[in-house]
Amino acid sequence: MELSMTAKKSFAEFTLATEFTVTGSRVGVFGVSGSGKSTLVSMLAGTVTPDTGEIILDGDCLFSSSRGINLRPDQRRIAMVFQQHSLFSHLSVKNNLLYGFKRCREEHRTIDFNVLVEVLQLEDILCRDVTNLSGGEKQRVALGRAIMANPRLLLMDEPLSALDDSLRFQIIPYLKSVSINFGIPYLFISHSLVEMRLMVDNVLFFEKGTLIEQSSSEQLARNRMGQSPVGYINILELSSMTERNGLCVYRWQGGELLLSQANSATSSGLFELSSKDIILFKKHPEAISARNLLQCNVVNLFESGTKMGVELECNTGRLIAEIVPDAARELDIVMGSVVHAAIKASAFRRLATTQAAS
Amino acid sequence: MFLTGSDIQSIWLTAKLASVVTVILLIVGTPIAWWLARTKSWLKGPLGAVVALPLVLPPSVLGFYLLLAMGPNGPVGHLTRALGIGALPFTFWGLVIASVFYSLPFMVQPLQNTFESIGDHPLEVAATLGASPLDAFFTVALPLARPGFLTASIMTFAHTVGEFGVVLMIGGNIPGVSRVASVQIYDHVEALEYSQAHSMAAVMMIFFFLVLLGLYVWRPSALKMSRRD
Numbered sequence: 001m002e003l004s005m006t007a008k009k010s011f012a013e014f015t016l017a018t019e020f021t022v023t024g025s026r027v028g029v030f031g032v033s034g035s036g037k038s039t040l041v042s043m044l045a046g047t048v049t050p051d052t053g054e055i056i057l058d059g060d061c062l063f064s065s066s067r068g069i070n071l072r073p074d075q076r077r078i079a080m081v082f083q084q085h086s087l088f089s090h091l092s093v094k095n096n097l098l099y100g101f102k103r104c105r106e107e108h109r110t111i112d113f114n115v116l117v118e119v120l121q122l123e124d125i126l127c128r129d130v131t132n133l134s135g136g137e138k139q140r141v142a143l144g145r146a147i148m149a150n151p152r153l154l155l156m157d158e159p160l161s162a163l164d165d166s167l168r169f170q171i172i173p174y175l176k177s178v179s180i181n182f183g184i185p186y187l188f189i190s191h192s193l194v195e196m197r198l199m200v201d202n203v204l205f206f207e208k209g210t211l212i213e214q215s216s217s218e219q220l221a222r223n224r225m226g227q228s229p230v231g232y233i234n235i236l237e238l239s240s241m242t243e244r245n246g247l248c249v250y251r252w253q254g255g256e257l258l259l260s261q262a263n264s265a266t267s268s269g270l271f272e273l274s275s276k277d278i279i280l281f282k283k284h285p286e287a288i289s290a291r292n293l294l295q296c297n298v299v300n301l302f303e304s305g306t307k308m309g310v311e312l313e314c315n316t317g318r319l320i321a322e323i324v325p326d327a328a329r330e331l332d333i334v335m336g337s338v339v340h341a342a343i344k345a346s347a348f349r350r351l352a353t354t355q356a357a358s
Numbered sequence: 359m360f361l362t363g364s365d366i367q368s369i370w371l372t373a374k375l376a377s378v379v380t381v382i383l384l385i386v387g388t389p390i391a392w393w394l395a396r397t398k399s400w401l402k403g404p405l406g407a408v409v410a411l412p413l414v415l416p417p418s419v420l421g422f423y424l425l426l427a428m429g430p431n432g433p434v435g436h437l438t439r440a441l442g443i444g445a446l447p448f449t450f451w452g453l454v455i456a457s458v459f460y461s462l463p464f465m466v467q468p469l470q471n472t473f474e475s476i477g478d479h480p481l482e483v484a485a486t487l488g489a490s491p492l493d494a495f496f497t498v499a500l501p502l503a504r505p506g507f508l509t510a511s512i513m514t515f516a517h518t519v520g521e522f523g524v525v526l527m528i529g530g531n532i533p534g535v536s537r538v539a540s541v542q543i544y545d546h547v548e549a550l551e552y553s554q555a556h557s558m559a560a561v562m563m564i565f566f567f568l569v570l571l572g573l574y575v576w577r578p579s580a581l582k583m584s585r586r587d
Contacts, residue, residue, distance in 0.1 A: 045482075045486050046485070046486075047482045047485065047486070058496050066486050072485065072490070072491075073482065073485035073486050074485045074486075074487075074489055074491075074493075077485050077488070078486065079487060080483070080486040082483070085482065086479060086483045088480065088483075088484075088498060088502075089502070090499075090501040099484070099487050099489075099497075100487030100488050103487060103488035104488055105494070111397075145487065146486075146487070149486075149487045149488055155486075201482060214521055331416075
């Protein structure tokens, strides 16, 4: 997908002005509430008309103020998944799924209904009324409905924001299936950097209606580390949990990590660890209360605001720790140095179980 | 039997009139309500006021102007005569036209409220799934507005059944043509036939009670249906 957009849209107290070209099948739009993300996707979908500008998708002009072109939303082949599932309450699950498919031209129909139902695990609810579904089921149906419309681009406008934490990360693999299983490029909108890193490769970062940065999701997370109250979030896939001395021991990248007892119900899954929760030592400490002490190599150093990020190689895994420049000098941390990273067992937070996310 | 043949004839005529008016207003009122619910034009206020006018206007005023318009010297009268239809006053179809104007707000306003409560979002969703505006209207807006259509149809039907002033002005009191139930009661009272007036009035009372009962019993479930999502 290649999307080129030059657009300006003014409201009473807000103006969105942007110009970018982005390629790739997994693109993100990141920004806090009120940064113009939803206006941007609405202009792409055609439900909001820019004051001026031009929108070109894969060589086709969707909007051009100078040439007087403005395709209606139904002529753009751009489907959308919304924050609220927005299912049609008068239709069953199956008829919701087929709504866009029935309106799709024969030559564009590439999605197999049965495959979709299998990938999104909708077999058991096909005949049900959409009003009786759980939040996660509704969002899967909404996603399936958008995919079945066989769009050339799928816009996902904060599709996880209405879900609670436990559901959010269970839905992500389904969202990723849009690109992986069905080959449809998507534009994922979110104010969560963790979601961005799990969902997309390239990110457009908006602030107050202006494009601030265009980079990879990983680079954006590193650049924002110094300004974020939660620092950089390390995402770790842990497996093969066993219990030892009241703690949970997980396998991670050839080594092991000790997590608190609260995780005992999860045998394997995705966990997050803030860069602020990693303490670095120049020498091996004699005694320490943190249950994880890892010997690591410093493979990269980067600045982020007033903070310094230290990329560590521990066994075969990578972690990013956050320190202030003074600490870096005192510890004499340079590329290639060996440090010891201490992490409390309670510092990890479960995002999703691997079983549900598979 | 406590109702005479003339009474039954007037009830039948009333039911026929109310049914025809309801069907016509469903066809005419729906686009007006849709436009009023979605437009941002300055004309929304003036047109909304015109639609609501019969709610506050004395029926005799409305009837008077309609009589002038449909009379032999009125613009509508000229037109109908040119078309070979003849004069409309004191005919069943004259009564229908007058009733359409008189009951217009009872169809348009509930529908407008329903369309406004549905909002733009379901239609935008349908559009991103490839539905044209007309397609989205018929496949999304209309089904979602079902409770509003039922309310509006019942209100319109009941209001037409209860008409008196406009009917008398436009239709007069011709048996089988324009003598509807309310005029029949008036006729009985004028002739001091109180027992017949009682019978007809009782029928009307029971009818309107049942209509309101139906609306009140049905409405909570209808509201629940429209809000459950």
